[in-house]
Amino acid sequence: MNPILKNFKIKYRFKEILGIIFLIIFALGLYLPYIELKEFQGEEGRRALVALQMLETRNFLIPNILGEPYFNKPPLFYWLLALVFSITNNCSEFVARSVSTVMALSGAVFLTFIWKNILKNSNIKYSFWSLLIPGLIFLTVPEVIDKAIRAEIDQTYTFIITVSLFSWFYFYEIKNKKNLGFIISGLFLGLGILSKTFQALSFFYLAIVPYFLFQKRWKELLSLPHLLGIVTYLLVFLLWAIPANFQIGFIPFLKAWISEYQTAATTAEVPLIDHLSSFTIGVVIGYSPWIFFLIFYKHKEFKKFLNQYPSLKKIALFSFCLFAFSYFFYFIFIGSRLRYILPSAGGFVFLTCLPVFYCFIHSHSFWKSRFFKTFYYGIIGFLVLSCCILTIYLMVAKPLQHIPVFLIFNLFCLFIFSLIFFISSRRKSSFTLIFAFLIVAVFFVKQIYTSFYYPYHQAHLNxxxxxxxxxxxxxxxxxxxxxxxxxxxxxxxxxxxxxxxxxxxxxxxxxxxxxxxxxxxxxxxxxxxxxxxxxxxxxxxxxxxxxxxxxxxxxxxxxxxx
Incomplete structure (x- = not known):
């Protein structure tokens, strides 16, 4: 092998390994502080209890609580929780919630792997930071953060659906291994069904059906590889469903799942108009600050950039189909909650990753936009002002010795870093600084929230x-x-x-x-x-x-x- 080429590969391999290590450290630092302070809420206690009952009764086939079969959810997440409880010999809130943290981290690493291979396929060189764009965006999406610190199914389910969808895209579209693409995606779709019932299929088909239709390739839906995928996910599901049917019957599970679908689709906590507006506002807040980069899709220069690279254009279209159609599908059901579209977060990540990557290459495009300049400086001003107001409130409302040290530290760091980024960005030279600021801002805002609210919750809402x-x-x-x-x-x-x-x-x-x-x-x-x-x-x-x-x-x- 040519020594220059060998050194080049070693350099990129080292960059990839270093990137994965950075993602691990960043994710653990972002998610784990104070994760054990807040008591179980929502369905967390039920999830942990079912897993513990499995370990106690040694019946891993049928989820149950105190001898009563629990039909509402399939058993995969309970198996995972039970495995972690068994390995650690610990069933604390920290251990239960860290399962979701690991799933979020795994999702970020997987998206980074797909991104790296798409860039290599397009012969695009990448820096350390541009390699980590999808992983860091995924980890810092507020909806992902919220589910990554709960002992709930959502984050594990999101990881499984993300792997299913983008492994299909990678093997089917990039590697042109059509059979393998559908088989691997079918394997994870089967696991998705075992996590949260047949709605796992909705995300897959909401993505690939319009994707094929837009490209006038609908006949591929009738192909042998697709049939292999269907057989694969049915086989995975039947590996559990058949033994469960012999032990207790499958009909109770089916009735419970259908009942949940009906309840989710029809039960409205607010009027229709309020649901439509709150759902949309929830998406904007839950996927900030990255959602604003979607504005780039109306810019001609960015469209020209995508047209230069077929793989980037394909991942943009596929991601659009996944996220947009998932959003509209759940948008029309008045009983839907924002967390229902979380499995489409991978599509959102790549949709926003592409304009962010474009800004890395053409940093002037960010600074030329009046909207983004206002957006950037507006965030800095808001964060600096918020730090000052919260600090004053804490000093007035509480004795100094009762204010958590970690909270003071995070407020100080966010204030200082915001000022540093503001001063440094006056030169308007590098987009890396903007990207770093958004990552740092999300990191410290989350730390401030947990260091303030979680101790308060432990003291007053236990x-x-x-x-x-x-x-x-x-x-x-x-x-x-x-x-x-x-x-x-x-x-x-x-x-x-x-x-x-x-x-x-x-x-x-x-x-x-x-x-x-x-x-x-x-x-x-x-x-x-x-x-x-x-x-x-x-x-x-x-x-x-x-x-x-x-x-x-x-x-x-x-x-x-x-």
Missing amino acids: HFRNASVEIGNIITSDQKKDNSLYICKEIPHHIVYYLKYRFHIIENIIYSKYCDESYFKNWMLVPAAYQLFHINTENYKVYQLKIRKKDYLLIKKQGNSS
């Missing part, structure tokens, strides 16, 4: 943790050896998680659908809203509990009751 400790103290103070807790009507999954697994206060928790005195021996926890059997003070002692916004009754059966 509803489930505090309630679990209170319930545990009441029950364990009883002199009886059998401190089993019976739960009826509904399962408070956060309470069960903290009582049984996180704090190890109550080892035996039993669920019954019926609130009947014959179903419990000593203790019962039930929502106060339900009508119970007759309770008298001679046979029962009742503790009234307020758990977040809901009233519960903790009932103790007295010793003289028969």
Whole structure:
């Protein structure tokens, strides 16, 4: 091999390895601080509880909670959580949420890999920073950040769908390996179905159907490679569905999934007009600051740039089909939430990555735009002013010793860096500085939010943790050896998680659908809203509990009751 060519390859390989290391350090620094302080919210407790029940019962086929099958979601995410809990021998909030952090990081690395190969295919040279554009954009999208610090399915699901879609694009369009493209995408589509049901297919077909139609290649949808892809994702799904059907039947799962689709599509928390406006505003906020770079698609110079490189033009069209049609598909359903379109984030990343990369090459195009100059300096002014206002508020509202040191540090860093970027950018020479500023700004804004809100949440909004400790103290103070807790009507999954697994206060928790005195021996926890059997003070002692916004009754059966 030519020594010059060999050195060239070594240089690029070193740059790629260094880039991956940087993404890892950046992602961990962005996501992990304070991740364990906030108690489980939303569905987090249920996700962790199902995984822990799998480990306890050794039944990994059918998700269940306290013996009751849980049909709403397939088992893949629970398998992943159970595996991590088992390996670490730890089921804390930090461990559960770090699964999503790793999935977000993996998505960023995968998008960087695809981007690198597209640039190589187009014979485009890239710098260290231009190589990392898609990975850094993905990691700093606010919607991705929000889901990367939750013990929820969304980030894992997004990673699986992203790999499915862009592995298809890479092998099918770039490498021209059509069979392999559909087979690999089919494999991950099958995993997507096992994560969040058949809606995984919607993202795939919302992307490739219009992509083929725009290029007048619709016949390829009827090709043998596509058939191989269909067979692949069905086989992956059936590997679980057939054994599940033999054990408990598949119909309950299907009914639960259809019910969820109907609820998501029709349940409106706000009127239609409010939904349409809030959904759009949510997209703008949830995908800032990068969404504003889409304005470049109306510039003639940028369009000429794309036309020079067929691979870049193809990835732009494919990404547009994925993100735009996913957005409009969920936009029309009044029960949709912003997180529903998160699996299309890979398309958004490449759509914004291309104009950002163009600015790296033609930095003058950014500074020529009055909009982007106003946008850039507006962000700097807003951040500097916000730092000053928040600092003054903290000094007035709290004693200095009660202000988290990490919060003060982050406010100081954001203020100083904003001023440095403002002074440095006056020369208007390099876009790298602008890109670095946007990354740094998102990083420190997120750190300020978590260092302010998470300790506050731990101190004032620890509803489930505090309630679990209170319930545990009441029950364990009883002199009886059998401190089993019976739960009826509904399962408070956060309470069960903290009582049984996180704090190890109550080892035996039993669920019954019926609130009947014959179903419990000593203790019962039930929502106060339900009508119970007759309770008298001679046979029962009742503790009234307020758990977040809901009233519960903790009932103790007295010793003289028969």
